[in-house]
Amino acid sequence: MIGEYLDQPDATAQVQEHRWHHTGDIGYFDEDGFLYVVDRTKDLIITGGFNVFSAEVEATIAALPGVRECAVVGVPDRKWGEMVTAVVVADRGYELSEDTVIASVKAAIGSVQAPKRVHFVDTLPKTTAGKIDKKVIRAGRST
Template sequence: MQNERVTDVLLVPTMIQMFVDHPAIGNYDLSSLKHIIYGASPISEAVLDRAARALPHVRFTQAYGMTELSPIATLLHPGEHVGEGRRKGRHRGAGRATLGCEVRIVDENDRPVPAGSVGEIVVRGDTVMMGYWERPEETARAVVDGWMHTGDGGYIDEDGFIYVVDRVKDMIISGGENVYSVEVENALAQHPSVLQCAVIGIPNEQWGEQVHAVVVSRSGVEVSAGELIEFTKTLIAGYKCPRSIEITETPLPLSGAGKVLKRELRRPFWEGRERRVS
């Protein structure tokens, strides 16, 4: 950026976190950077706040979508990250449907749900893929009556803003209550000792699943699992808080696109079981 005077970049949240937390960020002239577009996975409010503090001259836009949507379905514009938009909490959302797209939230029977209710995010428009190459059955499951099923859970507000709460497969059901890992991760990420975190469901004989967190702590900082659990209780409901936390300095496993591979974190807990739920 310093040498080439880069003005616009596209990053996933993991990259933003690594960028703004780098100890040498203050040693470079980043004044040319004007705009960061981010997407591919939800960003924690703590990381977004750190990015805004580290780069106060930069505007942020979130683009939500997937390859099958060519690839954008919604946009959260820079103005919604600050001022009135932030006061309304829109900086936590994914924005509104972009040109050529319709977005709605449906239940397990593909019926639209009321505003504020969580369901699956589906998208319709000319940007929806024709199908998976030579996989007609998979295509039929993904695209129903022209609506692409994203596999993401979310809700829509009265103004048409979409909020992604979790991947449907990453939702944790503990004692009959739905727990969205993104919400728990947002709470954990606000603790000053937490560099990265990921929340998964692991087997629990009494509750079916329990909320488990893997936390990457900041170098040289000591923090206990008990301290982190008590911290989350001040931010979210008790049943959503982690019941167990693994603290490590080893980076979380990432895909080539920079997404945390939660299946790798879940594997040792569910190994040898026929189902990935209890």
């Protein structure tokens, strides 16, 4: 069992309840008992009462030709609660448009999951571990 986060008592208190360490992972078991982790609760986007898994949208966008990497976050929206927003780094020599990305996601997984906005950037912020830093992205994007 994990005891605590090093020198972070507030973070430890937030994830521990009744001696359990809650990671925030969202998953399901299939009929054969295999566990599939589909996202993290902090990355879940709730838009218009629907749950959108950012990882599913990211995988769909990442499969498009010319996409080097991407991140999908929910940004505050007065009408929907959160708005699905993608931040995309295109490969050199590729011209991607916001309309192309949105239409492709709509066709593949539906309009609720499709980003309402797509921002193109040269690089995505990374953590010291080399992972995309969604906290930085969320802090810099709003409607």
